[in-house]
Every structure is written in C-alpha cells, then in structure tokens.
C-alpha cells in the first residue's frame with residue numbers, strides 16, 4: 001500500500017471548482033512533483049491533504065489511516081507531514097534554533113537539551129548551523145528556506161511537502177534547492193513537491209503528476225511529458241504556459 | 246423625579262457635554278495647529294517652549310491640571326470660570342497630543358508639491374496654508390478623531406468645576422433618588438451615543454472631503 | 463522658589479501620608495496594568511472565537527467600554543450598587559472599573575496588531591500539528607504582544623495618570639493626600655503645582671522603564 005493515497009479529491013471555493021476528482025499515490029521513498037499552470041490548484045492539493053483546507057469530497061489515506069474521516073487524529077497526522085511553505089512562514093518572533101525546536105519541545109515533549117541537539121543536527125545537515133541565533137528577518141530567502149526545511153525535517157516526517165520551492169529564489173539559489181532535495185533522496189526522505197518549475201521537477205522527481213482543469217491529466221517522467229505529449233493541456237503548458245509563473 | 250424626567254435632565258446636560266467637548270477640541274486644534282505651523286516655518290527659538298509644553302501637558306494628569314486652573318489660580322487672585330479651566334486643562338492636553346500627531350502627518354506631506362508651489366510664486370506662508378496644512382489635516386484624520394473622542398471621555402470631570410453637563414446632572418439625580426445604577430447607566434449610554442455620533446459625523450465628513458490618493462480612514 | 467517653600471513645612475510634616483499616597487498610586491497603577499493586560503488578552507482571545515455570537519458580544523463589549531467614560535463605570539459601581547445591597551471597597555471598585563475599561567482598550571490594541579500579522583505563520587503552526595490553543599499561545603499571542611508593545615506601554619503610562627481620579631470614589635492615593643495638604647495650608651496653587659511636578663517625575667520614570675522594556679522585547683522583523 002502506498003504511503004499516501006489521494007482519491008477523487010475535490011474542492012470548491014464558493015462556486016469556483018478548483019479540484020474536480022484528483023487521484024494519485026505517493027510511495028514511501030518516492031519523490032513526486034505536481035505540476036500545472038498557475039492557479040490550477042496545486043497548493044490547494046497540498047493543503048487538502050493535511051486538511052488546512054477542508055476537501056469538498058474525496059478520501060485521503062495517509063500511512064493506512066484515513067485523514068478525511070471525521071474522527072481521524074488530524075494533529076498526529078500533521079506532525080508526520082513536514083510542510084515547507086512557499087513563503088517559508090518562519091515564526092518571526094523566534095530565532096532560527098527556536099523555530100526548529102518549538103514543535104520538538106511542545107509537541108514531542110523533548111527536553112530543551114534534547115530538542116536543541118536534534119535541531120542542531122538538522123541545521124548542520126543543511127549547512128546553516130551558524131545561523132542558529134538569528135531571527136528570520138535577518139536571513140536571506142535561501143537561508144530562510146533552509147530553516148523551513150530544517151524545521152520540517154526535525155520532526156522526522158514520513159513525507160515532506162514543498163510548495164513552489166524555487167518561486168521566491170534567484171536562479172542560482174533555485175538550482176541549489178534541487179541539490180538539497182536530491183540529498184534528501186539519499187537519506188530516503190519521501191517528498192511531494194508542487195511547482196511550476198519544470199527544470200526542478202525534472203531533476204528531482206521519480207515522476208510528475210500533471211494537473212490541469214482540476215484533474216490529473218497525466219503522470220509520467222518529465223522527459224516524456226515535455227516531448228509532445230498527447231494531451232493538449234500538457235502540450236499547451238510546455239509551449240506557451242511554461243513561462244508564466 | 247421618575248427616570249424619564251431624569252433622562253430629560255441628563256439630555257439637557259448632554260448639550261453642555263457637547264459644548265465642553267467642542268470648546269476643548271477647538272482649543273486643542275488651535276494649539277496643535279499653531280505649534281505645527283510654527284515648527285514648519287522653522288521658528289527654532291520656540292522649540293524649547295513647545296517641547297516643554299508637550300512634555301508637561303502629556304505628563305500631568307488632566308484632573309491635576311484642572312485643579313491647578315480652577316482651584317489653584319484663584320488662590321493668587323486669578324479667577325477662572327469652569328469652561329475656561331476645562332479648556333486650559335483638557336483643551337491644552339489635546340493640543341499637546343495633536344501637535345505630535347500633526348508633526349507626524351506633516352512629515353508625510355510631499356516636498357515636491359511644496360517646491361512646485363514655491364516655484365509657481367506662492368509665498369512660504371501661502372504654500373503652507375493652501376497646500377501643506379490641508380494635506381496634513383486629511384492624513385491626520387483618524388488620529389485627530391481619536392483625540393477628540395478622548396476629549397469627550399474626559400469631559401465628565403467638568404462636574405468637579407460645576408459645569409452642569411451629563412455627569413453633574415447624574416450625580417445630582419443620584420443623590421436624591423439613590424437609583425445610581427439606572428442613572429449612571431443612562432448617562433453611560435448617552436456618552437456612548439455622542440461618541441458614536443462623532444464617529445458617524447467624521448465618516449460622513451471624510452467621505453465628503455476625501456481625495457483619491459490621500460488616504461486617511 | 464518661595465512658592466514651594468511656603469508649603470514645605472506641611473509637605474514635611476505630612477510626608478508619611480504623602481509617601482503612603484504615592485505608594486497607593488503606584489500599587490494601584492501596577493495592579494490595573496496587570497489586570498488590564500491579562501483581561502485584554504482574554505478579551506482579545508474571545509474576539510477570535512469561532513462562534514459568531516461570542517465575537518459579536520465581545521466586539522460590543524469593547525466598543526461600549528471604549529465609548530464610555532471611565533468615571534461613569536466607577537460611579538455606577540461605587541455609588542450605584544450600595545442601594546442594591548452590594549457594598550464594595552474603593553479599591554475593589556477601582557480594580558473592577560479600571561479592569562473592564564483598560565481590558566477593552568488593550569484588546570483593541572492587540573486586535574490592531576493581530577490584523578497586521580502574517581496569517582501564514584499560524585497556518586504553518588497548524589500544519590506542524592499544533593492544536594488551535596497552542597497556536598494562539600505560542601505564535602499568535604507573543605507576536606501580537608510584541609507588535610502592540612508601544613500601545614500597551616502607553617496605556618500603562620495612561621493608567622498611572624488616570625489613577626488620579628480614584629479619590630472621587632474615596633480611594634486615598636497621592637492626589638487625595640496632596641488635596642489634604644492644600645486644604646490645611648490654603649495654598650492651593652502651590653499644592654497642586656507640586657502635585658503636577660510629582661506626577662511628571664513619576665510619568666518620566668515610568669516612560670523610561672516602558673521604553674526599556676520595549677527595546678528589550680523587540681525582535682527584528684516585528685518592529686511596531
């Protein structure tokens with residue numbers, strides 16, 4: 001059984017149907033990207049999976065447990081899903097190290113000492129241990145993103161979600177993100193990455209889910225998707241849609 | 246006296262409350278504007294005076310200032326009517342706060358527009374009166390309104406100097422009827438209504454005077 | 463100055479009462495400030511309630527208390543309740559009256575700060591698995607407090623000044639002791655000017671402390 005099963009996921013905001021029956025699986029250890037034109041509902045997919053946004057219909061099963069069931073232990077499930085937001089959403093009143101240790105101390109109930117050790121290890125893994133005492137406002141975009149990744153990884157998540165990890169970065173930093181995610185692969189981290197950056201999706205992903213018009217149009221490797229795919233939505237995306245963010 | 250009659254006396258007091266509010270607000274507005282203009286015109290030698298004035302009138306409690314004016318000055322032969330004492334305490338306090346508000350708002354007036362006016366042959370004074378002050382006032386509206394409503398909320402102390410406003414009428418009525426809860430609640434509602442009316446007036450005036458690109462509320 | 467020299471003997475002989483009055487003023491202002499902050503946080507928390515009726519009621523409370531003079535509340539409790547058989551001491555009345563009033567103001571300051579916050583940090587905390595109460599306690603509240611610090615400290619300074627009105631409900635504090643001096647010496651101007659100077663000193667000290675606390679608590683990126 002897959003780590004994450006998304007079945008018939010639908011979401012309507014008011015009269016605006018954004019997702020209209022989305023299906024895909026994510027296996028443990030896999031790195032999968034969700035691509036598609038801007039506004040097609042990629043971020044909404046991620047938010048529906050951990051119910052930051054309440055799905056209108058469909059089922060999500062995470063590690064054998066139904067997320068969408070009324071009596072699911074949502075908070076416990078969320079603790080196992082690391083989420084790196086598009087704008088990183090670091091807690092700006094806390095230093096870098098406190099950002100990373102907060103959930104360890106308050107949710108995992110680790111001692112301050114144990115939490116700091118655990119967080120320190122993550123900061124070293126991402127080469128930002130010298131930033132520990134800084135506040136988020138003092139960091140560059142790339143540094144903030146690494147802190148966000150460290151904050152998510154510190155909880156030993158079963159899967160790591162990225163929402164547009166390259167959109168706020170300059171091109172050089174953007175390539176580095178690919179490197180970071182590649183390194184996570186070696187540590188066997190499962191990743192679900194939402195992006196409109198095809199270069200990123202192609203280099204990091206085992207497979208790419210292509211989303212358009214509220215549905216999954218195809219799931220395939222990046223090279224095959226880019227080379228004159230049968231579906232007109234996908235061809236459009238790679239001919240004209242790609243440059244728009 | 247039944248409560249309906251008492252309500253009428255409170256209502257009569259409301260006229261005085263409004264008068265005191267207006268007198269003190271106007272005092273504050275003149276003083277605040279005066280200081281703002283003098284500062285803008287670069288009258289630096291007056292600055293120590295302004296700084297001291299603002300420091301004192303923002304630091305000393307209103308009731309102490311009122312007592313200095315109303316009970317203190319007569320002891321050296323200067324008799325001060327109640328309304329004047331209110332203007333000299335609450336009004337000047339509002340002036341001190343408004344001076345600071347105007348200073349901030351004036352800093353937001355664009356220098357280019359003033360220079361353009363000067364280049365077009367305006368005198369410094371004309372530029373100030375016809376361009377800077379109007380712009381500044383529009384930007385300062387929210388803080389100014391806040392200050393005027395604060396004035397309203399400090400007017401009840403006028404009863405200590407014998408002005409027959411809402412509070413005075415209420416305490417008089419309570420001393421004869423002992424219906425303190427009802428009477429003070431009515432008085433409170435009356436103040437609240439005046440407060441809301443002030444806000445409504447300001448919103449209407451603001452809509453009337455508003456200029457695209459010069460935001461206030 | 464010969465003005466103050468003339469009330470000096472009286473000031474000296476009344477020094478114990480005056481100092482006790484000053485102490486009462488400080489104690490009352492401190493208590494009001496603490497109650498106001500705790501009450502303000504409570505009221506602010508209720509403005510975030512998922513229940514619309516609760517939000518409406520709390521908004522009404524804030525609006526009503528901000529729109530009504532403090533003195534009315536104090537008089538309503540102190541002079542209104544005894545005929546109904548409820549007799550509270552001036553101290554208790556002051557704490558209750560100021561408590562309700564200052565809580566409403568503080569709640570409004572906190573709400574203003576809250577509206578300026580980036581909601582994505584709350585979302586991130588929810589995504590980490592924090593329950594709503596912890597999101598409030600660990601993220602929303604500390605950020606709102608830091609952002610509204612200048613408004614809250616200004617309110618604290620205002621509280622010190624506003625305690626000068628409690629003699630009107632028979633609470634003996636600094637101002638009422640100075641009125642005693644005035645009544646005994648008949649030197650009203652000297653006494654009240656001396657009172658004003660004392661308040662000015664007190665307010666200056668409190669302001670300096672307030673600015674120190676603000677600086678201490680400020681964090682880059684959360685400057686008010």
Ligand SMILES: Nc1ncnc2c1ncn2[C@@H]1O[C@H](COP(=O)(O)OP(=O)(O)O)[C@@H](O)[C@H]1O
Pocket residue numbers: 013018037038039040041042043044045
């Ligand atoms: N909370 C919301 N309320 C209403 N509409 C929303 C909300 N969140 C997203 N949408 C709409 O859903 C659509 C998809 O949004 P999103 O998932 O952010 O797209 P993407 O991430 O693919 O760019 C957009 O049209 C957006 O306006």
Ligand SMILES: [Mg+2]
Pocket residue numbers: 042043044163164
């Ligand atoms: Mg998005």
